[in-house]
Amino acid sequence: MKRKLILATGLLLAIVVVLAGLYRTLKRRPVQASAVEIKIDNFNFAPATLVVRKGTQITWTNRDDIPHTVVEDDKTFKSKVLDTDEKFTFTANRTGTYRYYCSIHPKMTGKVVVE
Amino acid sequence: MASGKNDELLFDHNHDAVDRRGFLKCMAWAGTGALCVVQGGVLKSFSLSDAQSRHAKGDLSFVQISDSHMGFNKAANPDVAGTLQAAVAKINALTDPAEFILHTGDITHLSKPVEFDQVQQILRSAKPKEIFFVPGEHDVLEDDGQQYRERFGKNTKGSGWYSFDKKGVHFVALVNVMNLKAGGMGLLGTDQLAWLEDDVRHLSNSTPIVVFAHMPLWNIYPEWGWGTDDSAQALSYLKRFGSVTVLNGHIHQTMQKVEGNITFHTAASTAFPQPQPGKADSAGPMKVPAEQLRSLLGVSDVNYMRGKRALAVIDSTLQ
Numbered sequence: 001m002k003r004k005l006i007l008a009t010g011l012l013l014a015i016v017v018v019l020a021g022l023y024r025t026l027k028r029r030p031v032q033a034s035a036v037e038i039k040i041d042n043f044n045f046a047p048a049t050l051v052v053r054k055g056t057q058i059t060w061t062n063r064d065d066i067p068h069t070v071v072e073d074d075k076t077f078k079s080k081v082l083d084t085d086e087k088f089t090f091t092a093n094r095t096g097t098y099r100y101y102c103s104i105h106p107k108m109t110g111k112v113v114v115e
Numbered sequence: 116m117a118s119g120k121n122d123e124l125l126f127d128h129n130h131d132a133v134d135r136r137g138f139l140k141c142m143a144w145a146g147t148g149a150l151c152v153v154q155g156g157v158l159k160s161f162s163l164s165d166a167q168s169r170h171a172k173g174d175l176s177f178v179q180i181s182d183s184h185m186g187f188n189k190a191a192n193p194d195v196a197g198t199l200q201a202a203v204a205k206i207n208a209l210t211d212p213a214e215f216i217l218h219t220g221d222i223t224h225l226s227k228p229v230e231f232d233q234v235q236q237i238l239r240s241a242k243p244k245e246i247f248f249v250p251g252e253h254d255v256l257e258d259d260g261q262q263y264r265e266r267f268g269k270n271t272k273g274s275g276w277y278s279f280d281k282k283g284v285h286f287v288a289l290v291n292v293m294n295l296k297a298g299g300m301g302l303l304g305t306d307q308l309a310w311l312e313d314d315v316r317h318l319s320n321s322t323p324i325v326v327f328a329h330m331p332l333w334n335i336y337p338e339w340g341w342g343t344d345d346s347a348q349a350l351s352y353l354k355r356f357g358s359v360t361v362l363n364g365h366i367h368q369t370m371q372k373v374e375g376n377i378t379f380h381t382a383a384s385t386a387f388p389q390p391q392p393g394k395a396d397s398a399g400p401m402k403v404p405a406e407q408l409r410s411l412l413g414v415s416d417v418n419y420m421r422g423k424r425a426l427a428v429i430d431s432t433l434q
Contacts, residue, residue, distance in 0.1 A: 043339075043397035065189040065400050067225060067256070073297050081225060081256045084189065101297035104252050105398075107340040109297055 045110035181364025182384035186224035191400035220251030220329030301330030301343035336392035383413035
């Protein structure tokens with residue numbers, strides 16, 4: 001009985017370790033979808049860091065009661081002012097790291113990595 | 116400067132850097148109202164009800180309104196025109212009439228011409244005919260403030276800064292909502308700072324100074340961007356003056372701090388309240404029961420009495 005318990009616990013631990021490893025690998029890998037969404041909620045970009053494949057269409061949606069913008073630091077992309085529920089789309093055709101912020105609330109920052 | 120996680124803000128009162136007369140920190144949260152005033156060189160604070168009884172007629176009276184956000188129509192206040200009208204009614208009902216109005220920005224919500232038009236139309240019914248503006252970040256969307264300056268910024272410098280004198284008090288209007296940098300807060304910029312240094316250079320130390328801008332010129336809560344990155348530089352030009360009053364809006368709640376010779380005061384919005392620093396997930400509009408709303412909106416009545424070191428600021432709600 002005791003041996004069974006040890007065996008079961010060991011098996012469970014092994015599964016957890018494998019899953020954690022898988023999760024880390026998946027997290028590092030670019031999102032496979034051809035279109036992804038970044039939500040603007042509570043003065044945050046979510047996810048704040050997004051890794052995508054070249055050619056992915058990224059859409060930001062403002063879920064706040066306050067207008068926001070999406071502006072890349074070097075102005076590679078720049079949305080107009082997004083009021084509640086308005087969207088902005090950018091297609092990542094070139095690899096690289098794009099840091100962006102809300103020009104109205106510059107404490108809000110985010111990053112898109114295109115691989 | 117301000118601590119992030121604590122319930123109370125902690126300020127680094129550097130007595131060596133400021134006048135040694137002393138300081139008083141008093142903060143009034145939305146709806147309570149407070150008056151800080153110097154009597155015989157000693158700073159004292161009163162609650163609003165006390166303040167009204169002590170409120171003697173001064174040499175110069177004006178009011179500050181802020182953050183009218185015309186065009187906002189969400190649950191936090193579906194009738195921002197109505198509450199701005201209520202603010203004007205409050206101003207018109209003052210027993211000691213205001214000579215002029217300062218509007219500390221976020222006149223509109225989305226910088227739309229129709230929103231600017233509506234504010235201008237409502238303010239036409241105010242008894243004080245002279246109104247001085249500074250832009251908020253919501254007034255300079257899309258066009259870097261061009262429309263704002265065409266309407267309110269004639270004869271101003273740079274992105275809209277200027278100064279003027281009233282009854283011996285020197286007023287300085289600053290713009291800290293332009294060219295904001297990723298990760299930063301409000302920004303004055305080197306051109307404006309150079310102008311400010313030059314603007315006050317010729318004034319005697321005894322000249323009372325009133326500075327007004329949209330975003331706070333003291334670091335209230337950097338985590339939410341409630342401050343101005345280069346405000347310390349601006350304030351350093353004002354340290355030699357005996358009386359400096361700094362008025363701002365942006366955070367949609369009243370708050371006051373006195374440090375040495377400088378009194379900081381933040382006015383309530385006429386449109387919707389925002390949460391106390393760190394007391395919500397974000398600085399977004401705070402939804403309160405309809406019957407409470409007007410107790411969290413307001414106007415600030417500012418009174419200058421010759422010979423007094425600080426201007427008396429009285430906040431009153433729209434209720």
